[in-house]
Structure formats: C-alpha cells, structure tokens
Amino acid sequence: MDKTEAKVLIIDDDRDVLLAAKLFLKQHFTTVHTEPDPQNITALLKNENYDIILLDMNFSRESTSGKEGFFWLNKILEIDPAAVVIFITGYGDIELAVQGIKEGATNFLLKPWDNKKLLAEIQANLKVSENNRELEDLRNKKKTLLTQQNDPYEHIIGNSPSMMKVLTTVNKVAATDATVLILGENGTGKELIARAIHRASPRRDEVFVSVDLGAISESLFESELFGFKKGAFTDAREDRAGRFEAANKGTIFLDEIGNLSFPLQSKLLSVLQSRKVVRLGTNREIPIDIRLICATNMPLYQMVQEGKFRQDLLYRINTVEIQVPSLRERTEDISLLAEHFLNIYCRRYKMPLKRIAPNTMKRLEKHGWPGNIRELEHAVERAVILSESNILEPQDFFFPSSDDDRNDEFYTGSTNLGETEKVLIRKVIDKHGGNISKAARELGLTRASLYRRIEKHGL
Numbered sequence: 001m002d003k004t005e006a007k008v009l010i011i012d013d014d015r016d017v018l019l020a021a022k023l024f025l026k027q028h029f030t031t032v033h034t035e036p037d038p039q040n041i042t043a044l045l046k047n048e049n050y051d052i053i054l055l056d057m058n059f060s061r062e063s064t065s066g067k068e069g070f071f072w073l074n075k076i077l078e079i080d081p082a083a084v085v086i087f088i089t090g091y092g093d094i095e096l097a098v099q100g101i102k103e104g105a106t107n108f109l110l111k112p113w114d115n116k117k118l119l120a121e122i123q124a125n126l127k128v129s130e131n132n133r134e135l136e137d138l139r140n141k142k143k144t145l146l147t148q149q150n151d152p153y154e155h156i157i158g159n160s161p162s163m164m165k166v167l168t169t170v171n172k173v174a175a176t177d178a179t180v181l182i183l184g185e186n187g188t189g190k191e192l193i194a195r196a197i198h199r200a201s202p203r204r205d206e207v208f209v210s211v212d213l214g215a216i217s218e219s220l221f222e223s224e225l226f227g228f229k230k231g232a233f234t235d236a237r238e239d240r241a242g243r244f245e246a247a248n249k250g251t252i253f254l255d256e257i258g259n260l261s262f263p264l265q266s267k268l269l270s271v272l273q274s275r276k277v278v279r280l281g282t283n284r285e286i287p288i289d290i291r292l293i294c295a296t297n298m299p300l301y302q303m304v305q306e307g308k309f310r311q312d313l314l315y316r317i318n319t320v321e322i323q324v325p326s327l328r329e330r331t332e333d334i335s336l337l338a339e340h341f342l343n344i345y346c347r348r349y350k351m352p353l354k355r356i357a358p359n360t361m362k363r364l365e366k367h368g369w370p371g372n373i374r375e376l377e378h379a380v381e382r383a384v385i386l387s388e389s390n391i392l393e394p395q396d397f398f399f400p401s402s403d404d405d406r407n408d409e410f411y412t413g414s415t416n417l418g419e420t421e422k423v424l425i426r427k428v429i430d431k432h433g434g435n436i437s438k439a440a441r442e443l444g445l446t447r448a449s450l451y452r453r454i455e456k457h458g459l
Contacts, residue, residue, distance in 0.1 A: 184324030187374030206250030232281025258298030
C-alpha cells in the first residue's frame with residue numbers, strides 16, 4: 001500500500017495512546033512523530049514543518065480545564081501560523097474542544113477514537129494544511145509586493161515614509177531627461193534607484209550601462225569610458241567603443257563619482273558639456289545622446305569646499321538630487337527586506353522555506369546595520385546556510401553582545417550626564433589612539449575645550 005506523503009505529529013502524555021496511534025498511522029503516512037512532553041514542541045517545530053498536529057488538551061493528571069491545550073495551541077500557531085492542529089479530548093471536554101476551534105484549532109477527536117475516523121480526519125485536513133501553506137506563501141509574497149502598489153519599481157522593497165519620499169521623486173524625475181545625483185551610504189541600493197529611473201523613463205527600451213568609477217584605474221579611465229582606436233597603446237589590438245558610446249540613446253550610471261581625481265573630473269566634465277567623446281588614438285568627435293545618473297557615498301559639497309571636487313562638475317550632475325536613506329532610518333522596512341532575502345536564498349540553496357522567529361525580527365530591527373541592505377542580505381544568506389533549524393534565532397545572525405539594547409558604539413549604560421560625558425570622551429580619545437585633535441574634531445569641540453573637559457573629569 002502506497003503511503004501518503006505527509007508529516008504527522010502527535011502530542012499526548014499517555015504513551016499507550018502515542019504507541020497505538022503511531023503503529024496505525026505509519027502504515028498510511030511517510031512520517032509520524034510522537035511526543036509525550038509538550039515542552040519539546042518548540043524544538044520540534046524548529047526542525048520540521050508538520051502537515052497535521054494532534055494535540056492533547058490536558059497534560060497534568062489533575063488537570064481537566066484544557067488550559068494547557070490552549071496554551072500549547074497558541075504557542076504552535078505563534079511559531080507556525082499555517083499549522084493544522086486537531087485537539088484530542090475526552091467526552092467531557094467537548095465544549096472546551098469547540099472553544100479550541102474558535103481559538104484556532106481545525107477540529108477535535110474524541111478518545112478513544114476509531115482508527116477509520118482518525119485516518120479520515122487526518123486525510124480530510126491534509127488539504128486544509130496544503131491550503132494554509134499556500135495562503136502563508138501568498139501572505140509573504142504580498143508583504144514583498146506591498147511596496148510595489150502604484151509604482152513600477154519591482155526590485156525596490158520598502159514602504160517606510162523615507163522610501164516613499166524617494167520613490168515620489170523617482171516618479172517625477174523618471175519622465176524627464178534631467179541628470180540625477182543619488183546620494184547615500186554604501187549598501188543602501190543606489191544602483192537600484194538608478195535602474196528604476198531608467199525603467200520608468202522614455203529610454204526604457206534602450207541600454208542601461210553601469211560604470212563603477214571606483215574600480216577603474218586612472219590609467220584606464222579614458223580608454224574605458226571614451227574608447228580607443230587599434231594601436232592607440234600597446235594592448236589596443238582592435239577598435240573598441242567606450243562606455244559612453246555603448247550607452248548611446250540609453251542611460252549611463254556613473255557610480256562612486258566622488259572617487260575621481262581632479263584631472264579625471266576635468267575630462268569627464270568636458271564630455272558632459274560637449275556631449276561628444278573622442279576615442280584614444282583619434283581626433284574624431286563622436287556625438288553621444290545619453291541620460292546621465294551619478295551616485296556617491298562621499299560628501300561632495302564638503303569636497304567642493306576643500307577643493308577636492310569641481311564645483312562646475314557638481315552643478316552639471318545634480319539637476320535633481322535623491323538622498324537614499326540608510327537602513328537605520330527605515331527600520332519599518334527591515335522585516336520586508338529580511339523576508340525577501342529569506343525567500344531568495346532558501347530557493348537558491350534548495351532548502352525548505354525557513355522562518356524568522358518574532359524575537360529574532362525584533363533584534364534585526366534593533367541592529368544598526370552599518371553596511372545597510374547589503375549587510376542585511378549577507379546576514380540572511382549566512383543564516384540560511386548555517387542554521388540547522390527551520391526557524392532562525394538571534395544566534396543565527398551573530399549579533400554582537402552589545403547589540404541587545406543599543407547600537408551606538410559609545411553607549412555608556414548610564415543616564416548621568418556627567419558620567420556619560422566622561423565615558424564618551426575617554427572612548428573617543430582611545431578610538432583615535434590619544435590624538436587630541438582628531439578626538440576634538442569628532443566630538444565637535446576645540447582642542448582647548450576638550451582639554452578643559454579632560455582636566456574636569458581627571459582623564
């Protein structure tokens with residue numbers, strides 16, 4: 001007789017009931033687990049997704065209230081909202097069992113049961129289990145798709161106010177041909193924003209060329225961006241178009257533009273002003289028709305003041321500016337992003353779909369994420385690979401021990417203002433190896449002011 005592919009868990013303190021049920025059910029289903037101690041439920045559910053769970057209502061000999069059954073029912077549904085739970089109860093507890101259905105149980109079975117009825121009940125509820133799993137999967141997909149309502153930017157996950165503000169600007173600027181400067185920390189998704197602008201623009205059917213200026217050496221800048229003629233230099237064995245020519249009629253995205261040296265900034269500015277490139281080894285000007293989007297994590301306005309970035313180039317590239325928020329500025333989106341990456345990596349590594357425990361999600365939302373979305377993605381990927389459980393716990397993400405309540409590296413643990421100032425000054429001085437000038441700069445003080453505070457606190 002072929003067995004039905006299903007996982008059944010029976011939880012009852014009566015070992016005779018467990019043995020009888022297992023001997024019968026394992027003839028019909030591929031996996032049948034029994035457990036006399038409900039305290040082990042959490043561990044069991046972390047390692048398996050059960051299709052059907054049979055749960056006794058009372059575990060203590062003197063207990064008849066059903067409170068234990070309700071407690072463990074709620075615990076099961078908290079861990080696995082899609083679980084199908086069937087209560088096991090005596091004749092006198094039928095009213096309690098009916099109440100259990102209102103609390104989230106699927107049905108109840110009376111002891112002692114008829115094996116045919118037990119089998120029929122489980123088989124009938126396997127379809128319920130399948131539907132619940134599909135519904136839970138749809139809910140997860142809906143969470144990811146929430147941010148895409150009323151906008152075409154499928155890869156941008158988030159519905160926080162700060163991201164809605166960004167997407168509003170993207171919607172407005174995409175329809176134009178204006179140059180865009182995207183500012184934000186590393187790992188915040190600046191290239192995703194650039195691609196979204198391109199996909200929503202009139203140039204959407206043309207090419208999008210991405211150039212990481214931070215990865216191109218000074219000696220290769222002109223040949224990479226403007227192209228070259230055969231024989232222009234030692235390794236130039238054939239004519240080759242540069243990135244600007246390749247992007248003609250489309251969009252070119254210059255990432256890490258703040259890394260360009262002053263001489264290279266001048267060469268780039270010349271091309272942007274003339275909208276023409278000259279390949280190395282030739283004098284022929286080639287017209288280009290491109291939409292320009294740039295990005296950087298560097299403080300360009302401060303660099304202009306310090307003479308490190310050309311002001312005229314800054315004006316040329318920032319008709320519209322978009323500031324992408326860091327992940328710590330959009331904590332509302334962390335759960336959406338984490339679930340998104342969880343689905344991706346479970347599929348990629350052909351693993352059962354794992355879940356993130358509620359307390360783990362709270363820790364994810366508390367963490368500072370200095371590496372932003374990129375760091376969160378790598379953390380989820382690592383947790384998927386290394387965790388042996390189907391439920392990801394805080395330890396699977398290797399949170400630093402100091403991350404429990406604060407993400408600030410200078411958190412002192414004290415609410416006393418004087419003590420906080422003393423500890424903060426000591427930590428900043430230690431951080432800079434005793435360099436008072438650097439410490440004063442980070443603290444926003446003059447050297448004289450910092451010395452007075454050092455003397456005041458006896459440091």
